[in-house]
Amino acid sequence: DGGITQSPKYLFRKEGQNVTLSCEQNLNHDAMYWYRQDPGQGLRLIYYSQIVNDFQKGDIAEGYSVSREKKESFPLTVTSAQKNPTAFYLCASSEETVIDQPQHFGDGTRLSIL
Amino acid sequence: GDSVTQMEGPVTLSEEAFLTINCTYTATGYPSLFWYVQYPGEGLQLLLKATKADDKGSNKGFEATYRKETTSFHLEKGSVQVSDSAVYFCGLVSGYSTLTFGKGTMLLVSP
Numbered sequence: 001d002g003g004i005t006q007s008p009k010y011l012f013r014k015e016g017q018n019v020t021l022s023c024e025q026n027l028n029h030d031a032m033y034w035y036r037q038d039p040g041q042g043l044r045l046i047y048y049s050q051i052v053n054d055f056q057k058g059d060i061a062e063g064y065s066v067s068r069e070k071k072e073s074f075p076l077t078v079t080s081a082q083k084n085p086t087a088f089y090l091c092a093s094s095e096e097t098v099i100d101q102p103q104h105f106g107d108g109t110r111l112s113i114l
Numbered sequence: 115g116d117s118v119t120q121m122e123g124p125v126t127l128s129e130e131a132f133l134t135i136n137c138t139y140t141a142t143g144y145p146s147l148f149w150y151v152q153y154p155g156e157g158l159q160l161l162l163k164a165t166k167a168d169d170k171g172s173n174k175g176f177e178a179t180y181r182k183e184t185t186s187f188h189l190e191k192g193s194v195q196v197s198d199s200a201v202y203f204c205g206l207v208s209g210y211s212t213l214t215f216g217k218g219t220m221l222l223v224s225p
Contacts, residue, residue: 004157033212042203042217043158058212090157102148103213105157 002027006091006106012114013078013085021076021109023091030096032074033103036060037088046089049074050096078111086113116141116208120216123201127194127223135189135219137178137204145208147171147180147187152201152218161189161202194223 004025013019025032031050035043045058049068063082068074074093078085088110092103121136139145146165150158162171167182176191187204204216 006157040217043215045212048212092158101207102160102163103158105150105159107155107157 004091004093004104004106006089006109008109009107011109011111013111014114016080018077018079019111021078021089021091021111023074023076023106025072025074025091025093025104025106027093027104028071029093029104030071031094031101032068033092033094034058034064034066034074034076035090035092037090037108043090046076085111087111116145116206116214118204118206118214118216120202120204120219123218123220125219125221127221129196129223129225130193131223133189133191133194133198133221135202135204135221137187137189137216139185139187139204139206141185141206141208141214143208144182145206147178148205148207148213149176149178149187149189150203150205150215152203154200158203194221196223196225199223 007022033048034046037043044060047066049055065077090108091106094101094103117140119138148163149161151161152158162173164171164180170179178187178189201218201220203218205213
């Protein structure tokens with residue numbers, strides 16, 4: 001079955017440490033997205049990529065970095081510059097960024113600080 | 115900029131009750147509108163969508179009608195089940211922008 005796989009499901013970070021969240025899709029989608037979800041705040045866009053080797057900042061990109069070296073992969077690194085990283089992170093993809101294309105979501109990674 | 119406003123939850127209902135979750139939006143141009151559902155511990159799933167005014171999206175007994183005159187896309191279901199308990203997100207895409215979500219509304223259905 002086609003879909004989006006996020007790993008790990010749970011991740012713990014020590015202070016001052018960078019961590020990378022994995023997102024892989026086998027839907028052959030061009031566009032991929034990373035969202036952060038906090039209680040009561042809905043989803044906020046961190047980064048998105050419309051094509052391989054290209055990506056754009058979303059609303060809350062500070063303290064995060066991404067790469068898009070392959071169409072099927074869009075890893076997110078939470079750097080030590082992100083002072084409040086505890087959240088639920090969701091990866092999504094869509095066929096392309098046009099107005100009526102729905103996004104498909106992975107099951108998320110929950111990041112906590114030790 | 116674009117924005118989506120949803121009614122605050124939780125919405126608490128008994129099984130077989132009628133559900134309405136309000137959603138209004140502000141957008142430039144003619145956005146496409148979506149409802150997504152998130153079950154506990156999972157990602158979001160597309161529930162339904164509408165791409166132009168007066169369109170009605172429907173799925174699994176849920177419906178929403180794109181009302182341009184009131185800039186609304188309210189979600190309704192005639193008879194909810196315990197298994198409908200989840201968080202519901204209204205969203206829009208306008209032009210070539212990315213998806214803008216509301217803050218989500220939690221629905222709790224009791225037997």
